[in-house]
Amino acid sequence: MNGFFKNIPNMLTLLRLVAVPVFAGFLNSGRTFEAAAVFLGAEFTDVLDGFIARRYNLITTFGKVADPFADKLMQLTALFLLAKKQLIYSVIPWFVLVKDLLLIIAGLYVIKNKKKVDVSSKWFGKLTSVLLFVSIMLIFMEAPRILTDALFLICVAMALLSGIMYARSYFRQLRMLSSDSPQ
Template sequence: MNIPNALTLIRFLLVPFYLYIYFSGFSNSFVYAMLIFFVAGVTDVLDGFIARRFNMITKWGTLLDPLADKIMLLTVLFSLSYTNIIPHWVFFIVFIKEALMIIGGFTLFKKHETVIAAKYYGKAATVLFYLAIGTLIYSKTYGIYLLYCAIFLAFFALYNYLVHYMHIKKQVD
């Protein structure tokens, strides 16, 4: 296992830790949970940088890295909607979008051993989600506004992913 894949694994392990802290009732548990979320974001940036810089890109890393991101994001959105910090529909609509992308990604990988790498608009949506969630700590109004922008950008990424998916499927079938 290389360093980028190890960082991705750490991100998977941070998910239950985040949930434990978020729902613990400890003093400042919300702030600590958000710190865990942002540590996960830093590991995402680091694993991508290291993988590209030192040519450590693997098919498994290309597949598991976005999965770790999606699971962490969905976990955070679930906890925020469960505690009524964000509207419940936000979690459900992002869940549906992410499920479609996960299913499509695994289908291409399983049938054709093809992986669609993350594109800049998908990465931008992820950054915007992090910004929105970070902003929620200080301002619910601005945080929700940024969250809606992130959802719009995420669906733009989904549309482009589907176009790319159909193009690849046509080529390999």
């Protein structure tokens, strides 16, 4: 595969990063349909770049870092703007942000200490992201507030659960590494 095609997953990730301010601009100016279209397109490129990278073994260090960053940036931008518009409880984006920051700190600790710990996303994190996506899209579709409130509360519970599961996984791996290393 030539060099151009090898960069397609990374180009899709960059496109997602560029989409964040476009999405925010549309949502801030009350152009909800356009904002929803950009948000949906960004989620589609996320699925597409992951599929292409795995299917054709085009996984890069840049992609491992930029892909989840782009996803979180789009999610958090949507959550903070929806909270600003009082379409979701204002605590929700802060809760998700704190959970993500704690996971980033744990990941940086692992990298700094050169530990061989798997910090890739797991099914429970992916499921939480999918539910967040669905919940955000339902707001754009003007679903009843009681439904979106219930879904976002489930998202918060799942984010908390996934944060705990990630932490348990990290600590279990770190314990195994320290027990395997010579004293």
